[in-house]
Amino acid sequence: MSARGRYAAAYARLPRNARGALWMLASAITFTVMTMLIKYLGNDYSPALQTFYRQFAGLIVLLPVILPNPRQVFRTTRPGILLFRSAAGTVGMILAFYAYQKLPLADANALSFTRTLWLVPLAAFVLKETVGARRVSATVVGFLGALLMLQPQAQGEAGWPAAAALASSLLFAFTVTGMKFMTRDHSTLTLMAWSAVLGFVLAIPPALFVWRWPSLRDFALLCAMGVLGTITQACYINGMAEGDAAAMAPIDYTRLVFAVILGYVLFHDIPNAMTMLGAGIVMASTLYITLREARLGKPEPSPERVD
Numbered sequence: 113m114s115a116r117g118r119y120a121a122a123y124a125r126l127p128r129n130a131r132g133a134l135w136m137l138a139s140a141i142t143f144t145v146m147t148m149l150i151k152y153l154g155n156d157y158s159p160a161l162q163t164f165y166r167q168f169a170g171l172i173v174l175l176p177v178i179l180p181n182p183r184q185v186f187r188t189t190r191p192g193i194l195l196f197r198s199a200a201g202t203v204g205m206i207l208a209f210y211a212y213q214k215l216p217l218a219d220a221n222a223l224s225f226t227r228t229l230w231l232v233p234l235a236a237f238v239l240k241e242t243v244g245a246r247r248v249s250a251t252v253v254g255f256l257g258a259l260l261m262l263q264p265q266a267q268g269e270a271g272w273p274a275a276a277a278l279a280s281s282l283l284f285a286f287t288v289t290g291m292k293f294m295t296r297d298h299s300t301l302t303l304m305a306w307s308a309v310l311g312f313v314l315a316i317p318p319a320l321f322v323w324r325w326p327s328l329r330d331f332a333l334l335c336a337m338g339v340l341g342t343i344t345q346a347c348y349i350n351g352m353a354e355g356d357a358a359a360m361a362p363i364d365y366t367r368l369v370f371a372v373i374l375g376y377v378l379f380h381d382i383p384n385a386m387t388m389l390g391a392g393i394v395m396a397s398t399l400y401i402t403l404r405e406a407r408l409g410k411p412e413p414s415p416e417r418v419d
Contacts (some may be wrong), residue, residue, distance in 0.1 A: 132355020133363050139347035140367035146340040146372050147212045147220070149333055154213030156330065159206045162337065164319035166205065167312040169338025174308045177301065179307035185305045188298060197290040197303075198310035204283030205311075206318065209274040214273035216381035217371035222391035223261060223277035225365070229254040230285035238289050250400045252280025260386060361402040364393050 124132060150162060188194060211220045232251040233242040262274050287307075294303055304358050326334060351360050368391065375381035383391075 113116060115248070129355040129359045132351045132353075135347045135351030135354060136360050136363040137366060139229050139344050139351055140341050140342045140364060140370060142347060144367050144370040144374055145215070146220075146344060147217055147335055147371065147376040148214040148378060149340070150209050151379065152216060153330065153333060153337070154209075157324070157334065157404050158322040158328070159209035159213060160315070160318035161322050161324070162209050162334065163202065163205045164312075165334040166209075166338045166341050167202070167308070167315040169335060170342055171308045171312045173339075173342045174305060178305050178308075178401045185302055186257060188302060188306070190294065193290055193294060194303070194306040195310060197287045197294075198292075198307050199314055200283040200286045201307060202311050202314040204280040204287070205315075207280035209282070211273045211277035211280065215277065216383060216387075217375035217379070218368060218381065218383045218391070219261065219274070219387055220277055221368050221371040222387070223258065223372060224281055225391075225394050225398050226254065226258050226278060227288070228282040228283045228401055229258075231288060234285055234289045239293060244404075247401055247404055250404070253399075254394050254397030257390045257397065260390030260393065262390075263386060275413040356406065361399055365399075368395070 123134075126134075152164065208220075208224065211223065215223075229251050232243055232247050236243040258278065262271070262278075290304060348364075350364075372383060375383075
């Protein structure tokens, strides 16, 4: 048996949650490296331009799946909702990239976890789901943790980037809520195809306002950033598909650990105590909400990453 076959056999013998954990760990690592490139390139390439290259890479990856049967892939009865999802996702990505450029990597990662908190009120008001007092309480506590991170002594002069991170989490929560609504009669491939095409088209106008031709080296890094985003999404989806959502959620938080390490080594970022306290509260709240959803037997769709 070849080495590849031995690895495949060993992987197949692992419990499902262990296989999912490996995918989630890979997702956390690739996501952190991608955000490192966002921050590294941020001095020369604006968030809008970086978003353009990210959307371009995602579209290129999906084209081989779309082109054989585009009419079937793009068939829909609700193009307006798909357009709204793509617009929210594109604006959310620009805001998130801005936050990753301006904030310490650990801070931006921690604030991105508030997406799970935003999903609770959206589920109640948009999807008309019943939301119990426990989840409401956990959501309120989580936002109190986010406010701790937003305090002036915690963020210094980074108030706007932190606000952008929160706003991007809200917009991505809208895209996840839209996905939950649309998957009732649309395939995942259809949603991804519309998101890739519309996301690329919508990213063009803001990119043109700040356009600059990259050097060959920077072009390679921008493309790597986009490819890493696609790999991150694939690893994340595989992880959530292999393992139980409640078991996978804590592993996703390892990207905060990687962000702290990478931020310190490459950018000399040292998170302060107030930021870490707020991050801990946000993570505990989102974990409780995830566990509560699993216990109630109401699995949420896998949130789309900023990738």
